[in-house]
Amino acid sequence: MDLSPLEKHLLNDFQHHLPLSTQPYADMAAQLGVSEAEVLSALARLHEQGLVSRVGAVFRPHSIGASTLAAMAVPPERLEAVAGLINDYPNVNHNYEREHEYNLWFVVTARDEDELCAVLEDMEARTGMPILALPLIEDYHIDLGFDLRWT
Amino acid sequence: MNRATSQPTPASRPDDEAPIDALDRALIVATQTGLPLVPEPYHALAGELGVDAREVMDRLRRMQERGIIRRIAAVPNHYRLGFTHNGMSVWNVPDERIGELGPRVGALDFVSHCYHRPRHPPDWPYNLFAMVHADSREEAERKVRIISELLGPDDLGHEVLFSRRILKKTGLRLTA
CATH class of the missing domain: 3.30.70.3460 (Alpha-Beta Plaits)
Incomplete structure (x- = not known):
């Protein structure tokens, strides 16, 4: 597995709190000192490779249905x-x-x-x-x- | 037949809150496969649902506060990241002790899921499930021994069920 430092940070640092803000990816980028475009393309790549199953909400079991x-x-x-x-x-x-x-x-x-x-x-x-x-x-x-x- | 299928036990629900409404449900359906990877993802969702972005964010925040949403995050796929040895360890612990022991096992950093589930004696004596991820079988077994030591005399028996193959894996599915 060949991951860039940015990809590692995206995987490790945002398992909990993706900012619930107007421009969450820009906020992540600011935190990591890179551009929003870099964050978006890295996340898209991680998703395509199947390393990130999704960027989104994790629901508690039984809370729905x-x-x-x-x-x-x-x-x-x-x-x-x-x-x-x-x-x-x-x-x-x-x-x-x-x-x-x-x-x-x-x-x-x-x-x-x-x-x-x-x-x-x-x-x-x-x-x-x-x-x-x-x-x-x-x-x-x-x-x-x-x-x-x-x- | 050895089943409790007729009456699955409901999980503990959050404190007497009203159930989610139609818009919450629509939001869950819209986000279950992930947020759009665009600069303003909540605006994109809002557009799809015909509400404004403020409403989308408020609702997600409220569902998070109520515990319906555990977190909003980049969800790693452990298996693809090399944690290929996924061992489901199952434990028989005294029922009167599980409330104390469960949280201690659940707090171990290598345990990704820890649940109390019903036994079905005699075929299935286990009441505590702890999912262990590791990059080798030996490492997974070592982690299981740590759990066994933690449980001490309350480990009345355990097994580890290693996964052989993933036959199907999709995100949460919910039909609107």
Whole structure:
């Protein structure tokens, strides 16, 4: 990974507070001693490379609609088919294969609890397999950001 | 069937605040994939929504104060940045101790998410989830040992589920 000092600063220093001001990128630029155009083009490049997933708001889980983490124990020979089926739901935004008997882990979101239950039941009916629903009860993470520790 | 799907437990909500209204929702939909990378992004959003920029910024600020928005930020993709070993550590800790232990695990700098989730015995005995990111498996395992030491006798059992593949990853999706 080849990042310029500006890109590193953008990644490390603005994980928390992007200025909520008329010209936030100009404010960031002033803080870093560069031009607004440089900030904008660096952010666009980081976004294109996938290093920044987005510049925007991070919402607290459950503040809008309903969601749950869900897990399935899928026999290896059915994994591709089941994962494809699950991914086709617009309600699914993350889906990971993990090394465990419960090997498929995904997050299901819906407008409300009723829709969430309906989606989970539909998934079970279509895959013929039970889903372990693990909704969040309490969030303990104190959001201090993530030290990227450039080496 | 081992499910609690019929009644997902709602997360604790902020203090008796009114729910978000239609404009807040529209704002969330408009920003979920990110702010426009233009000199005046809030003006651009305001134009899309047919309101003025002051209103957009006020609402974002209010949602931030209410905790609906955690932060407005450049959100790094840990995986693409080389933190390729994403270990979901899951822990069985005594229910009466989780309120004290959860925040201590959540405060560790290498833990990016820390949640209390329901157990589903006997298949799933774990009630505490802590996501650990590292640049190698060994490093992730070392971090998990730190959590285990922190929990001491309250670690009644744990596992680490390493990710093998990302099958789908998109931002928050919300239909208007």
